[in-house]
Ligand code: SF4
């Protein structure tokens with residue numbers, strides 16, 4: 001008996017200049033066809049056989065469709081009529097979402113900062129009257145013990161890469177804790193309490209960097225992402241010192257010292273109105289002045305303290321894509337786009353866009369409180385224990401278990417979205433801030449994910465055309 005196929009509800013059509021890209025949102029492999037092949041593929045509807053669909057087709061249409069048919073099935077544009085899309089999504093959800101396992105630890109060495117950047121989502125959410133603190137040595141040690149114990153809860157994952165992120169406030173305010181932490185990590189690596197593969201990264205405004213600090217960071221192979229939003233005008237427009245001196249000049253000096261001392265230094269560029277206004281200049285500074293080889297663009301979180309102009313999400317998305325096109329030509333790695341590009345090119349679903357979603361990270365506050373996301377440092381929502389807790393197990397903690405599932409794969413409103421497989425769900429904190437729940441969509445990232453997907457699909461088409469491999473699908 002002839003098999004019956006159906007048009008998958010996960011299939012989406014992107015059209016441009018008479019070419020149609022048929023794309024299953026979980027298979028992540030576009031098939032480029034012309035209008036004849038599209039019409040015949042859609043004719044399968046909820047279920048039909050190959051012969052039924054070809055009745056009435058001309059020999060030319062029939063020939064094109066027969067050549068395209070195996071690829072349409074392989075790319076899950078057409079699927080077994082007996083299957084259901086609900087079952088397919090559930091299969092992916094069960095495959096990619098599981099128990100939380102912590103492999104990233106943020107150490108908030110202090111919640112204080114020497115700057116007063118207008119958009120800072122940590123400092124702006126700290127309530128009035130808050131007592132700013134520095135992490136003391138005992139908390140550093142207990143925090144590392146706590147992280148080490150969590151690493152061992154699933155022995156099979158112990159040797160996998162772990163990441164410590166030094167964060168603030170401005171982490172370089174607390175040099176005492178920094179020195180202790182770096183020394184303790186080195187000891188734990190060598191005595192086996194930590195795996196060999198522990199990366200240490202720092203996010204810093206770089207204004208407090210000295211040659212001595214830079215040497216300490218270099219010796220301990222700490223990667224530093226310096227917050228710079230472009231050139232002087234762009235950076236100074238939202239990044240501000242408390243005493244009115246230019247942040248850009250100080251940050252440049254710190255950046256140069258870090259590089260001179262051999263630190264692996266990149267740029268963390270928040271896309272403010274200032275950096276978007278003259279984005280070509282922003283790109284030029286990042287590439288020419290800073291010679292950035294690794295960099296990440298940050299899309300601003302919605303904030304009462306730093307309201308965004310209308311159309312910001314779209315402008316930021318276009319800028320990230322434009323930047324990526326330029327960076328790619330120069331072998332520069334931009335993290336945000338690369339994550340989606342990797343998912344797309346490997347055909348592997350990307351379930352989470354941050355370490356908290358997935359339940360893979362802890363935040364250790366200066367006072368030793370432990371939470372899941374540093375954006376809640378001020379409110380302490382989703383902070384559930386302290387570093388002194390010797391029994392904490394994320395797999396049994398309601399917050400971690402909930403966040404471990406926080407992915408578009410488990411969000412009903414995402415099921416019909418073309419970006420389902422490459423999105424990762426954006427930032428749950430922002431979703432919570434805007435919509436009142438981490439289970440809402442982070443709308444800024446929806447704009448970014450959808451624009452990125454469309455770009456990826458047509459970028460691949462251009463590449464295939466260059467290689468002459470788009471002819472046999474009718475495209
Ligand atoms: S929820 Fe948002 S702020 Fe928190 S770790 Fe994830 S991306 Fe960052």
Ligand code: SF4
Nearest residue numbers: 408414417420423446
């Ligand atoms: S979060 Fe937005 S872009 Fe991502 S899958 Fe859901 S609806 Fe699509």
